[in-house]
Amino acid sequence: xxxxxxxxxxxxxxxxxxxxxxxxxxxxxxxxxxxxxxxxxxxxxxxxxxxxxxxxxxxxxxxxxxxxxxxxxxxxxxxxxxxxxxxxxxxxxxxxxxxxxxxxxxxxxxxxxxxxxxxxxxxxxxxxxxxxxxxxxxxxxxxxxxxxx
Amino acid sequence: xxxxxxxxxxxxxxxxxxxxxxxxxxxxxxxxxxxxxxxxxxxxxxxxxxxxxxxxxxxxxxxxxxxxxxxxxxxxxxxxxxxxxxxxxxxxxxxxxxxxxxxxxxxxxxxxxxxxxxxxxxxxxxxxxxxxxxxxxxxxxxxxxxxxxxxxxxxxxxxxxxxxxxxxxxxxxxxxxxxxxxxxxxxxxxxxxxxxxxxxxxxxxxxxxxxxxxxxxxxxxx
Numbered sequence: 001x002x003x004x005x006x007x008x009x010x011x012x013x014x015x016x017x018x019x020x021x022x023x024x025x026x027x028x029x030x031x032x033x034x035x036x037x038x039x040x041x042x043x044x045x046x047x048x049x050x051x052x053x054x055x056x057x058x059x060x061x062x063x064x065x066x067x068x069x070x071x072x073x074x075x076x077x078x079x080x081x082x083x084x085x086x087x088x089x090x091x092x093x094x095x096x097x098x099x100x101x102x103x104x105x106x107x108x109x110x111x112x113x114x115x116x117x118x119x120x121x122x123x124x125x126x127x128x129x130x131x132x133x134x135x136x137x138x139x140x141x142x143x144x145x146x147x148x149x
Numbered sequence: 150x151x152x153x154x155x156x157x158x159x160x161x162x163x164x165x166x167x168x169x170x171x172x173x174x175x176x177x178x179x180x181x182x183x184x185x186x187x188x189x190x191x192x193x194x195x196x197x198x199x200x201x202x203x204x205x206x207x208x209x210x211x212x213x214x215x216x217x218x219x220x221x222x223x224x225x226x227x228x229x230x231x232x233x234x235x236x237x238x239x240x241x242x243x244x245x246x247x248x249x250x251x252x253x254x255x256x257x258x259x260x261x262x263x264x265x266x267x268x269x270x271x272x273x274x275x276x277x278x279x280x281x282x283x284x285x286x287x288x289x290x291x292x293x294x295x296x297x298x299x300x301x302x303x304x305x306x307x308x309x310x311x312x313x314x315x316x317x318x319x320x321x322x323x324x325x326x327x328x329x330x331x332x333x334x335x336x337x338x339x340x341x342x343x344x345x346x347x348x349x350x351x352x353x354x355x356x357x358x359x360x361x362x363x364x365x366x367x368x369x370x371x
Contacts, residue, residue, distance in 0.1 A: 011295050049189070049194050050193050050194045051189070051196055054193060054197060054200065055196060057200060058196055058199055058200060083225035089270060093158065093193065093197045094197075094200070096157055096158035096159060096197065096201070097158050097197045097198075097200040097201035097204060098200070098201055098204035098205070099200055099204060135203075135204055136204070
């Protein structure tokens with residue numbers, strides 16, 4: 001917890017074939033990384049649309065990271081390239097809307113790179129922590145208890 | 150197909166900031182195909198607008214709706230309730246759509262969210278090119294199906310101009326020379342003799358210079 005008590009909430013869209021497995025591996029390796037991320041598993045980052053990123057910000061995310069396979073090794077051949085272009089377009093829209101584009105980024109990480117995954121998460125959390133809370137939401141509800149299925 | 154492009158978000162916010170509740174109205178025909186004003190773009194642009202107005206500290210409620218065709222009264226009716234409930238409409242249709250909505254709802258401000266660009270085709274994924282200027286009297290038959298009015302920067306009917314470099318246009322190096330294309334096409338279909346004929350100046354009265362145009366089909370009127 002920082003001095004002003006701000007803990008960013010980062011939505012991490014993770015590809016099932018790489019980043020999600022890397023997150024899993026990071027867990028198995030007992031690697032530490034900030035608990036600020038909310039992982040959403042996707043079949044491929046190419047499945048993601050621009051509106052997903054926009055809605056995440058509208059609904060209270062301080063940052064969004066899209067983590068896909070290394071370039072050239074997408075399970076569906078070009079899904080991560082599609083995601084990259086969509087992230088860039090969403091960044092343009094966010095910039096036009098007045099929100100800092102650094103809050104949204106694309107990362108590439110392989111399934112075998114648990115350590116790389118933790119570095120990427122640490123980096124985005126630090127970036128967003130420096131930027132401060134999303135100006136779209138002044139008050140956030142604190143989650144008191146995890147909802148179990 | 151009519152090809153359009155969205156206006157910038159700050160431009161749209163400037164237009165809409167005095168209202169409390171607006172409707173972003175998409176069109177499911179041409180502008181959906183050119184990825185400018187269909188259901189998905191309505192969702193994305195509305196989202197960006199919501200973020201932009203909140204960043205400015207404004208209160209603006211944004212409703213979203215997409216109808217099949219904005220240039221047709223039958224489909225416009227489906228939006229009647231949503232339009233009635235809004236203070237203003239931001240139409241993501243082409244220029245014809247915006248005007249059709251405005252004519253149908255005379256007491257409702259209707260604004261254009263898109264810049265309507267041209268009549269064109271999808272060249273490849275994410276690339277649209279202009280093919281027709283709707284000049285009103287088609288000359289394609291004379292030129293092997295390639296329009297010199299639209300695709301030649303100088304609109305020459307008796308080309309080429311002599312300024313092209315390789316097969317590129319003199320005015321715009323990113324454009325292929327229309328007359329090079331016409332020559333190649335007529336050669337391929339064995340109609341090069343068409344180029345021996347001198348074409349007389351075109352009658353532009355059927356184009357926009359004669360005022361906005363109208364077609365009446367008596368056999369279809371009631």
